[in-house]
Amino acid sequence: MFPDLRVGIIGTGFVGRVHAAAARSLGAELVGVAASTPERAAVAARELGAGRGFRAAEELVGDPRVDVVHVCTPNDLHFGLSELALSAGKHVVCEKPLSTSVAEAAALLQSAGRSGLVAAVPFVYRFHPTVREARERVRSGETGPVTVIHGSYLQDWLLGVGETSWRVSAQRGGASRAFADIGSHWCDLAEWITGHRIVELVSTVQVTVAERPLPAGTTFETAGRSVSRRPVDTEDVACLLFHTDRGAVGSLTVSQVSAGRKNRLWIEVDGAEGSVAFDQENSEYLWLGTRSANTILMRDQAVLSAPARAYATMPGGHAQGYQDCFSAFVRDVYTSIARREIVDGLPTFLDGLRAARITDAVVDSARKGSWIEVSA
Ligand SMILES: NC(=O)c1ccc[n+]([C@@H]2O[C@H](COP(=O)([O-])OP(=O)(O)OC[C@H]3O[C@@H](n4cnc5c(N)ncnc54)[C@H](O)[C@@H]3O)[C@@H](O)[C@H]2O)c1
Structure with a gap:
């Protein structure tokens, strides 16, 4: 469905893997992943079928091949990584909580508004x-x-x-x-x-x-x-x-x-x-x-x-469940990117x-x- 969309995922624990499965099920290209160490990123890239493991999150964000960054790390990193991604011109999916303070969450909303990029939070x-x-x-x-x-x-x-x-x-x-x-x-x-x-x-x-x-x-x-x-x-x-x-x-x-x-x-x-x-x-x-x-x-x-x-x-x-919610959420994120318009109901x-x-x-x-x- 989205073969032209190139995705990078930061954080490859429980939910990073759910994001990766959703992105791949939608036909997007999983350019690479970043984890807490380069070694973990390399292993995760192999396991998740991603193009490569990046040495660090900053390297993934700076890669011109990445269109959308999924931030799936512990909460204290959400603000810095989302700011970095928006300033690099990437669409962002940032896990909840968007940040650990109201001031940072408000700053992120402002940055997203200024950028005109899609910035979503998985209230799936x-x-x-x-x-x-x-x-x-x-x-x-x-x-x-x-x-x-x-x-x-x-x-x-x-x-x-x-x-x-x-x-x-x-x-x-x-x-x-x-x-x-x-x-x-x-x-x-x-x-x-x-x-x-x-x-x-x-x-x-x-x-x-x-x-x-x-x-x-x-x-x-x-x-x-x-x-x-x-x-x-x-x-x-x-x-x-x-x-x-x-x-x-x-x-x-x-x-x-x-x-x-x-x-x-x-x-x-x-x-x-x-x-x-x-x-x-x-x-x-x-x-x-x-x-x-x-x-x-x-x-x-x-x-x-x-x-x-x-x-x-x-x-x-034919039971639908948690992963299906995630895939539907990510589909609406990618559709919003493709149409340059937020799909109704997207968090x-x-x-x-x-x-x-x-x-x-x-x-x-x-x-x-x-x-x-x-x-x-
Ligand atoms: N929307 C949802 O339904 C949902 C569900 C679960 C978790 N979450 C959120 O997702 C986030 C991650 O939760 P989780 O359960 O997957 O945690 P987790 O501990 O399973 O995974 C966190 C991952 O982040 C990686 N990481 C740590 N520091 C890093 C760094 N500097 N650079 C790159 N990667 C780094 C770790 O190696 C680990 O793989 C949390 O913010 C959590 O609140 C949301």
């Missing part, structure tokens, strides 16, 4: 057809005006005292961990599905595991591979209440220490006439509630509305800045123990 859960369907049911008025938005985003991969990641350190990951890492996805969906904006919130956070080992590998690989331990300075759990600009109330629980929950982003939107609920661990289904009857809609071309059907790439019953640096503002409010509220306004 928007790309489940069932999420598109939920949005359509709200937008069409079927649920009536939204009154309550509630849910949770739960994982268990950091439940054990031996489990760790670079994310645990505020220096690498930012002041917020669980919320910035996964709660930001939930808030993006809440606002995108409903069209409401969170205007104020109150939060509380908890560090459940006080000390963890120093990280010694990529995400999901680090347990038991390190002996030194250090105090944890980012939250395992965040709970919040919020109000929206259009009069709805909401609540959210975010946790990376909830046994049995692997990647359970669950969101329910309740309106005056009906409700919709989405569960990422059962993403092929959408729950629809009314006073008289509840329905479980199974993803299938025959029952989806047109905006959702456009993202159903497999026939019903951009504007959405990355929005997430940074909400994250900042969550951290601030937890510190102060009071309600905080979320800036627009």
